[in-house]
Amino acid sequence: MLDLLLQYGLFLAKTVTVVIALLIIIVAIGNMGGRRRSQDEGDIEVTHVNERLRDYADALRGAVLDKQALKAWLKSEKQTSKKEQKEKKARAESEESRVYVLTFHGDIRASAVEMLRREITAVLTLADPAHDEVVLCLESPGGLVHGYGLAASQLARIRQKNLPLTICVDKVAASGGYMMACLGSKVLAAPFAVVGSIGVVAQIPNFNKLLRKHDIDFEVLTAGEYKRTLTVFGENTEAGRQKFQEELEDTHELFKEFVQQNRPQLDIARVATGEHWYGQRALEHKLVDELKTSDEYLAERAAKAEVFTVRYVPRHRLLTRLGLSAETALDRILLRWWDRLQQRPWW
Numbered sequence: 001m002l003d004l005l006l007q008y009g010l011f012l013a014k015t016v017t018v019v020i021a022l023l024i025i026i027v028a029i030g031n032m033g034g035r036r037r038s039q040d041e042g043d044i045e046v047t048h049v050n051e052r053l054r055d056y057a058d059a060l061r062g063a064v065l066d067k068q069a070l071k072a073w074l075k076s077e078k079q080t081s082k083k084e085q086k087e088k089k090a091r092a093e094s095e096e097s098r099v100y101v102l103t104f105h106g107d108i109r110a111s112a113v114e115m116l117r118r119e120i121t122a123v124l125t126l127a128d129p130a131h132d133e134v135v136l137c138l139e140s141p142g143g144l145v146h147g148y149g150l151a152a153s154q155l156a157r158i159r160q161k162n163l164p165l166t167i168c169v170d171k172v173a174a175s176g177g178y179m180m181a182c183l184g185s186k187v188l189a190a191p192f193a194v195v196g197s198i199g200v201v202a203q204i205p206n207f208n209k210l211l212r213k214h215d216i217d218f219e220v221l222t223a224g225e226y227k228r229t230l231t232v233f234g235e236n237t238e239a240g241r242q243k244f245q246e247e248l249e250d251t252h253e254l255f256k257e258f259v260q261q262n263r264p265q266l267d268i269a270r271v272a273t274g275e276h277w278y279g280q281r282a283l284e285h286k287l288v289d290e291l292k293t294s295d296e297y298l299a300e301r302a303a304k305a306e307v308f309t310v311r312y313v314p315r316h317r318l319l320t321r322l323g324l325s326a327e328t329a330l331d332r333i334l335l336r337w338w339d340r341l342q343q344r345p346w347w
Contacts, residue, residue, distance in 0.1 A: 042314040044122045049101065049298060049307035097131045097305035101298065106140025106177055110147030117154050118312040129162040133301070136184070137168045137294045142175025142197060145251060151176070152258070155183040168294035169193045174276050178287070179255065182262040187288045188297055195282035198259055199274025200252045202244070208235045263287075 062070065100123045104112050123134060136155065142148065158165045167173070167184030174197035181187050181195070189195055211218055211233060220234040229240040229247070256272045265286050282288045301307055 042118070042312055044119070045311045045313050047309040049309060050302050053299070053302055098127070099133045099135055099301045099305050099307040100127060101135045101137065101307060101309040103137045103311065104140065104151070104180070106143060106148070106151070108143035110143055110151045110176065113147065113151040113154060115312040115314070116151060119310050120154050120157055123310055124157065124161060127161070127163055133164040133166060134158050135166045135168060135298065137170065138173050138177060138181055139169070139171050140177030140180070141172050142177050145176070148176025148179050152179050152183060155180055159183060159185070166297070168297055169195060169288070170294050175199065179258060182259045186290070188290050188292045188294070189279040189282055189288040190293045191279040191291050193279045194276050195279065195287050196271060196276040197274060198255060198272040200248050200255065202248060204230050205232060206236055207233055
């Protein structure tokens with residue numbers, strides 16, 4: 001029995017290894033096709049949220065009401081609909097309020113900015129500052145400075161057009177994610193969303209001692225005193241460390257100035273320590289303006305305005321799509337095991 005289990009375990013290990021190897025090959029092929037990804041055309045998809053909410057309500061109503069109650073409701077709804085149509089015709093088209101909903105799921109490179117910039121461009125062609133609003137559903141733990149700097153600059157385009165910008169944080173907006181969030185004219189967060197982390201971090205491994213142990217030299221040649229400060233394989237100096245720390249401090253100062261400029265109500269010395277807070281504490285520190293989920297806020301707005309989700313969908317070639325699918329599957333496998341190894345707070 002034990003021998004059978006060992007053989008099965010060995011077979012399973014071989015199978016997993018083969019599957020992962022195939023996924024890596026497909027991802028590599030997809031990445032080769034992905035080099036031309038920026039040249040692929042895409043489409044803007046628009047979904048009418050009001051209609052979707054009505055569909056939800058109709059499906060539920062049809063399931064729970066008896067025939068007589070449903071018939072009475074349909075009659076009442078028909079009369080209400082006629083009244084609303086008359087009121088809508090009486091109003092000028094320019095007075096119609098619209099809410100445009102965008103979504104940003106940030107990774108370490110802020111790669112979703114490529115879609116966000118197109119979505120914002122589309123919205124700005126039609127949105128009217130007098131009546132309309134843009135809502136961004138934001139989720140990001142932060143990442144590279146230049147990537148999130150560009151993402152924040154895209155949101156600044158909305159503010160420059162004097163359009164109200166509401167940022168909704170359901171899970172996390174930290175570090176570069178909060179750099180984006182602070183641009184909102186109103187920032188909403190779920191009670192246990194993670195907010196803040198206004199700080200800068202850099203981690204660089206160094207293998208120089210290991211190389212020297214095996215009599216391997218690694219030469220770093222530069223033109224310019226600070227072309228390289230810290231290296232992975234070369235010998236780091238105290239002067240290089242000091243310069244690198246100065247650069248981190250300067251980046252942090254720029255980050256703090258940006259946040260303070262966009263949210264002057266903050267005590268920046270108190271919140272710019274690199275700490276993060278859950279929604280309720282973030283509200284107390286004025287990092288957010290209100291505790292509310294995006295679902296709740298959009299349902300409220302749908303009662304008073306026409307709400308549309310706007311999404312840019314790239315058209316990828318078949319080879320690229322296969323690579324992206326394999327990459328996503330591999331990411332999920334690795335993240336699942338990483339989550340199991342990580343220690344996380346639980347109730």
